[in-house]
Amino acid sequence: MLTYTLRRILMLIPVLIGMSLITFSIVHAIPGDPAKTIAGDKATPEQLQQIRESLGLDQPFYVQYLNYVKGLLKGDLGTSLITQVPIAEEIGPFLAATAELTIAALLIAVFLGVNLGILSAWKQNSWMDYGAMFIALIGVSIPVFWLGLMEQWLFAQQLDWLPSYGRVDPRLGFEPLTQFYVLDSLLYGDFHWLQDVLMHLILPAVALGTIPMAVIARMTRSSMLEVMRQDYIRTARAKGLSEFWVIYKHTLKNAFIPILTVMGLQLGLLLGGAVLTETIFSWPGVGRYVYDAINQRNYPVIQSGILVLATIFVLINLIVDLLYAWIDPRIKYGKE
Amino acid sequence: MAQPMLEIQQLKLHFFTDQGVVKAVDGVDLTINKGEIVGLVGESGCGKSVTSLSIMGLVPQPPGKIVNGSILFEGKDLVRIPSRKMRYIRGKEIAMIFQEPMTSLNPLFTIGNQLTEAIRTHETCSRREAEQRSLEMLKKVGISREGILREYPHQLSGGMRQRVMIAMAMILKPRLLIADEPTTALDVTIQAQILDLMRLLNKEFGTSILMITHDLGIIAELCDRVFVMYAGQVVEETDRYSLYKSPGHPYTQGLLRSIPGMEERQKRLYAIPGQVVPPHNMPAGCRFAPRCQDVMERCKKEVPPLSPVAEGHLSRCFLHQGGEQEHGTA
Numbered sequence: 001m002l003t004y005t006l007r008r009i010l011m012l013i014p015v016l017i018g019m020s021l022i023t024f025s026i027v028h029a030i031p032g033d034p035a036k037t038i039a040g041d042k043a044t045p046e047q048l049q050q051i052r053e054s055l056g057l058d059q060p061f062y063v064q065y066l067n068y069v070k071g072l073l074k075g076d077l078g079t080s081l082i083t084q085v086p087i088a089e090e091i092g093p094f095l096a097a098t099a100e101l102t103i104a105a106l107l108i109a110v111f112l113g114v115n116l117g118i119l120s121a122w123k124q125n126s127w128m129d130y131g132a133m134f135i136a137l138i139g140v141s142i143p144v145f146w147l148g149l150m151e152q153w154l155f156a157q158q159l160d161w162l163p164s165y166g167r168v169d170p171r172l173g174f175e176p177l178t179q180f181y182v183l184d185s186l187l188y189g190d191f192h193w194l195q196d197v198l199m200h201l202i203l204p205a206v207a208l209g210t211i212p213m214a215v216i217a218r219m220t221r222s223s224m225l226e227v228m229r230q231d232y233i234r235t236a237r238a239k240g241l242s243e244f245w246v247i248y249k250h251t252l253k254n255a256f257i258p259i260l261t262v263m264g265l266q267l268g269l270l271l272g273g274a275v276l277t278e279t280i281f282s283w284p285g286v287g288r289y290v291y292d293a294i295n296q297r298n299y300p301v302i303q304s305g306i307l308v309l310a311t312i313f314v315l316i317n318l319i320v321d322l323l324y325a326w327i328d329p330r331i332k333y334g335k336e
Numbered sequence: 337m338a339q340p341m342l343e344i345q346q347l348k349l350h351f352f353t354d355q356g357v358v359k360a361v362d363g364v365d366l367t368i369n370k371g372e373i374v375g376l377v378g379e380s381g382c383g384k385s386v387t388s389l390s391i392m393g394l395v396p397q398p399p400g401k402i403v404n405g406s407i408l409f410e411g412k413d414l415v416r417i418p419s420r421k422m423r424y425i426r427g428k429e430i431a432m433i434f435q436e437p438m439t440s441l442n443p444l445f446t447i448g449n450q451l452t453e454a455i456r457t458h459e460t461c462s463r464r465e466a467e468q469r470s471l472e473m474l475k476k477v478g479i480s481r482e483g484i485l486r487e488y489p490h491q492l493s494g495g496m497r498q499r500v501m502i503a504m505a506m507i508l509k510p511r512l513l514i515a516d517e518p519t520t521a522l523d524v525t526i527q528a529q530i531l532d533l534m535r536l537l538n539k540e541f542g543t544s545i546l547m548i549t550h551d552l553g554i555i556a557e558l559c560d561r562v563f564v565m566y567a568g569q570v571v572e573e574t575d576r577y578s579l580y581k582s583p584g585h586p587y588t589q590g591l592l593r594s595i596p597g598m599e600e601r602q603k604r605l606y607a608i609p610g611q612v613v614p615p616h617n618m619p620a621g622c623r624f625a626p627r628c629q630d631v632m633e634r635c636k637k638e639v640p641p642l643s644p645v646a647e648g649h650l651s652r653c654f655l656h657q658g659g660e661q662e663h664g665t666a
Binding site: 235 | 392441
């Protein structure tokens, strides 16, 4: 298991180098001048030149890249051109907001998706199967922004059950501790805060989780059907196990590897796809942070924001790879 | 005389498919007495596996459906028992082992987990105790290696896995063990060991065994009585001695002739001519008639009943009963 883990981690190095190079190049290929962003339209050529020199923008591309990587290794993501605050400090709360939303969306997607898939595989070709797969079909087809707007219209505007934007009601005087608001309100032990935070979380999490829910449901169904035909499922039944254990223990664990793969990929998509949801629900996440940076031509933020998201995506896939080996003992023994 | 423990009467199990109705089991009568080892022989697709799965209530329904008959197990009719209750019989009273040891164990759970699960599904006992009992049972089937409970199926050989399967089936000392070609996937030396083991368990626990096979050698070695199936019906029932000495049904005779002998080195191996009748399209009379060498006009029109050839020896053929019937059993 240790060699397997180490090898997977070593394989990350070239991936991370490639990613940093790509984000760095893309940002440099975008037309526009960072110096102008800082100095404004009325700056003189001398002022612009001075800014370029202070930022090292007059140096050759590879020198700039190496400096950037040197900074990254020290944990320096650069400094925001607009706020002049180091990005590594500034990005934290945004990341936490996105992580909270993404985790909530994934939990909804996994819980509903897996159970819907199991139900429809278990009752294959019944009306329950067709019903579940119809829901899944609608789920994958629905555009996130439309679903988000409809949710706001119905649950916030018409019914007035749930708040339609933000992370917490500002009137409550909530003071973040870790920036994960659900965790914070639990740490404070304040039920009112927890309730408010959860109510703010529901609509964006449902909007964001719908597509992954549908994808997971479809994958679960086909994977479960595949496993249900196996001899060892017949053995489990022959032992006299109840249907519940046959399905949730013997079948689901075997069916879980493809489901896990889909979950990892969907989680990556959630991080990226959160931009739309975050915009609709005024959710102060990293998607919004990068989106604003693009509008403001805040190059270091675009560059480092994308790099951070990409790194998280790669790390999630690493975790998924390690989970494979944990679920299926044949993977780790086979590779050593 | 011995008491019947399992009595299958006129069992008919049909599969309702888009291509039509497949009469996989069509009027099977079969009895197994206490402590007896009974063989069920026939070629692939003759309905022997489906018969055994229907005893366990493991035939997927739909498409399968038992349309007639009963399966009496110690007085209870398993056909009419609700599936909720059937669960308490499966694994505890009747256990089953399968043909493919390589795929019959769940690859993601340890041997210990799968064995203790068999116990703890039916009995309340602590995990320690269940593990202890599993180790004892594994020792009985010839596995005494250290740490076996923590191992996964892929770490064991085929023979070992089949031993684990047998241990799992026998751990609750069931009254009846159904073995569906348990040695087919194993090599010959392992086959012999597995058969010895089954005989031993039969003696020790008094478990009756229904041995499903297409290998007449296994029958000769292990079984007290034999049922021969062809195209969903029992065509012959006899003890193992008369099966070889005086087979009644032409199909059984054909099967015996297709075993290669030591002396006849020069000759081409005998094969029963023709093919098994397609299940959608059974002949009106005797199902073996299209392949039978002794076929008569009558065979094509009437279905021969199972009738006695000798004491305890039944055969579904008109050849042996021509005279007898006129003498009148009536």
